[in-house]
Amino acid sequence: MPELPEVTALAADLGGRLAGRTIDRLSIVAFSALKTFEPSPDALRGTTISGVSRHGKFLDIAADDLHIVIHLARAGWIRWREGAPPPPTGRPSKGPLAARLVLDDGSGLDITEAGTKKSLAISIVRDPAEVPGIARLGPDPLDPAFTREVFAGILAGQGRAQIKGVLRNQSLIAGIGNAYSDEILHVAKMSPFKPAAMTDDEIDRLYASLESTLRDALARADGLAASELKGEKKSGMRVHGRTGQPCPVCGDTIRQVIFHDSTLQYCPTCQTGGKPLADRVLSRLLK
Known part of the structure; x- marks a missing residue:
């Protein structure tokens, strides 16, 4: 499971790739991964990503007034894709791909989860604190206030x-x-x-x-x-x-x-x- 050091580094890497880019779409492949129903993924179309941050083990992609909050759970990961996504083959819901973030030039992120126990969670919210797991987080050990x-x-x-x-x-x-x-x-x-x-x-x-x-x-x-x-x-x-x-x-x-x-x-x-x-x-x- 990605923990604080990996999610911090992942946020920095993705922030450098995504900041200032425009979202074409967020395609949900494994529908059990999406934990919110409003705003819908369609609301992200045309929004501009301002940055990527971390809350505990949660990844937060901010796009205009919306946030894509991802918890990678035990076997989830995110892969950067330079080119346009390949056409779907077979039954994608049975594979590791959980969701795909596509930018306006076709590049983007593949959000995957290995194994049969599917715990990866994606939430689309206006405030990260709307995600229950974030709302109940304790203090961050990297915060100067964590004395x-x-x-x-x-x-x-x-x-x-x-x-x-x-x-x-x-x-x-x-x-x-x-x-x-x-x-x-x-x-x-x-x-x-x-x-x-x-x-x-x-x-x-x-x-x-x-x-x-x-x-x-x-x-x-x-x-x-x-x-x-x-x-x-x-x-x-x-x-x-x-x-x-x-x-x-x-x-x-x-x-x-x-x-x-x-x-x-x-x-x-x-x-x-x-x-x-x-x-x-x-x-x-x-x-």
Whole structure:
């Protein structure tokens, strides 16, 4: 899933390509992806794109007084297309193409989603805050107002909740997902199951890890084209997606915990005092 660093870089890349361009049409191929009915996609015809921005993990393409808000979910992506789109073949609704933004010269964006679980969401609104997911976003960790004191208040309010879930909760902190929460906790040398209620020293360490991890990822993604961002994210991971590989810090084997719809990765030596975390799904399979 694209998270804060990738969506920030994607917005910058697309903003450079789209700003000042005129929309010919937005064609919705997978109708389940469109989450609004008014304004209709036809209202975008002839509008001029003023820029592309980010709200948490949401991408916002502003065109005159309208906004195309896209949440790429787990398997969505956007591809820039230089030329006119090819003619449709077969049954496009069965393929990965969810929508196509066509500019007045035929170039534009292909919005795609891999896999069978379709969660990509496109909304056409006059105000981004009309999108429920944006309206309930917590503070952005890249905002200067996101201070150590603000972060400490969020943690204190969550009490015994596991820190992994707190970092991923978009209503508490916007933009961090499964991958970067794993990375932040590895840098901080904390168990993903650690309670959110922490000592001052632990808060200091986790806040510094959050800031450095996200800003390092932003620096790596800065200036990259959309086509390069997925590969950069994967290559920059220390523990996430690296089950069975050696930890880059201590050399221990990276382990994972499997949930019903996701996994987390961690280093036992760095994060849990050498003890493997209980993996209930794996335990059931081994019975």
